[in-house]
Amino acid sequence: MLRSLPFAALLCGLLLSASAQAVDVDPATYGYPLTNPFEATIATTPPEMRPLLPDDDDINQSDYSLKLRPEREFTLPANFWAVKKLSYRMAKQDHPAPLMFLIAGTGAPYDSSLNEFLKKLFYKAGYHVVQLSSPTSYDFMSAASRYATPGISQYDAEDLYRVMQAVRAQQANVPVTDYYLAGYSLGALDAAFVSHLDETRKTFNFKKVLLLNPPVNLYTSISNLDKLVQTEVKGINNSTTFYELLLNKLTRYFQQKGYVDINAALVYDLQNSKERLTNEQMAMLIGTMFRFASADIVFTS
Numbered sequence: 001m002l003r004s005l006p007f008a009a010l011l012c013g014l015l016l017s018a019s020a021q022a023v024d025v026d027p028a029t030y031g032y033p034l035t036n037p038f039e040a041t042i043a044t045t046p047p048e049m050r051p052l053l054p055d056d057d058d059i060n061q062s063d064y065s066l067k068l069r070p071e072r073e074f075t076l077p078a079n080f081w082a083v084k085k086l087s088y089r090m091a092k093q094d095h096p097a098p099l100m101f102l103i104a105g106t107g108a109p110y111d112s113s114l115n116e117f118l119k120k121l122f123y124k125a126g127y128h129v130v131q132l133s134s135p136t137s138y139d140f141m142s143a144a145s146r147y148a149t150p151g152i153s154q155y156d157a158e159d160l161y162r163v164m165q166a167v168r169a170q171q172a173n174v175p176v177t178d179y180y181l182a183g184y185s186l187g188a189l190d191a192a193f194v195s196h197l198d199e200t201r202k203t204f205n206f207k208k209v210l211l212l213n214p215p216v217n218l219y220t221s222i223s224n225l226d227k228l229v230q231t232e233v234k235g236i237n238n239s240t241t242f243y244e245l246l247l248n249k250l251t252r253y254f255q256q257k258g259y260v261d262i263n264a265a266l267v268y269d270l271q272n273s274k275e276r277l278t279n280e281q282m283a284m285l286i287g288t289m290f291r292f293a294s295a296d297i298v299f300t301s
Contacts (some may be wrong), residue, residue: 006190018159040281043268061091061119066166086143089131089165091123094177098207099128101164103194105185107293109133113185123184128174130167134187135159135291138300149301153218157193164194165203179204187225188214226294228287233280242284249275 034040065085071086088110100122102192104115110131117261119129133140136158141148145159184190188211195209215221235245253275254260270276277285 036279038286039271041286042277042282043271046152046268047134049123051121052112053117058121059091059123061089063089064086064167064170066144066163066170068163068166071150072142080138080142083139084140084148086133086163088133089119090167090171090174091119091129092174093123093126095130097126097128098180099130100180100182101130101132101167101173101174103141103160103181103190104137104182105183105188106290107134107296108187109139118182119276127180128176130164130171132160132163132167135190136186136297138296140253141300147183150297153189153193157191157197159203160190160194161197161203168203170301178207179206180210182210182298183204183214184212186215186218188212189218190230216252225287225290228283229291230278231287232266233284235280237264239260242281242288245281246252246277246285249277 032040033046034043065087066205067085085169101137102118102122103117104112108115115131121129122129133143135150140159140163141150144163145156147155150156181191181195181200183189191209191211192214195206198204198206233242233245236242250270253270253273256275258274
């Protein structure tokens with residue numbers, strides 16, 4: 001199934017401000033090897049430019065759960081049995097350190113690939129790190145959201161704030177020197193609202209807040225993403241679906257390579273091969289993944 005491939009991770013790093021057209025820019029003035037915005041969205045940072053990060057085995061981390069809505073243990077449908085409690089992941093230093101809360105992007109759980117990358121980055125820098133699911137993820141909606149209808153940033157921030165307070169209480173024995181907050185994509189917008197809320201409630205008094213690719217206008221960003229699935233893609237017809245087109249490209253790519261190697265560099269390597277995706281195909285892929293996330297949100301709410 002396509003969603004099991006690394007393509008599914010692209011949603012974690014979606015630039016919600018993606019436009020309907022990809023325009024190449026001058027590499028000399030841009031200073032980054034990926035000048036096509038669609039490629040940058042899907043492939044993320046080229047492997048050779050990624051920092052050296054600790055392995056999972058080198059990080060003191062565990063998953064924890066919070067029982068924030070006990071009444072839902074009896075009211076949620078049976079197929080939501082796994083998300084009646086809200087899970088989060090915490091990486092702890094062996095000494096007093098600042099703590100970084102990470103908020104995932106649209107529809108993403110706490111252990112999304114980009115949250116994992118940021119965890120390793122900040123852990124290496126000496127932070128305790130707490131990974132939180134997006135308020136638009138099915139686990140957060142089921143176990144932590146008051147109304148299970150995310151999208152109003154003020155209400156989402158209040159739900160997140162209660163989760164963060166519960167995490168702090170559960171991890172009271174962890175020596176924390178200061179609190180920091182970061183989010184990516186929609187999580188960056190959530191972080192801004194959480195920071196604003198903390199200015200009055202002052203539970204954490206965040207020293208700094210990092211917003212990675214936040215949407216400037218949420219409605220415009222969502223509209224632009226939804227329009228991407230209306231792109232006309234050459235090769236799609238009554239006998240060939242978009243998914244078949246992608247799988248055929250991957251099949252030919254691995255045949256030419258001589259072996260199957262699904263890793264973080266797959267999309268970047270694919271874009272440097274004869275089977276590279278066109279702008280129209282990349283636009284359709286981004287729009288499709290956004291609709292997958294939207295479908296999960298609608299189903300859960």
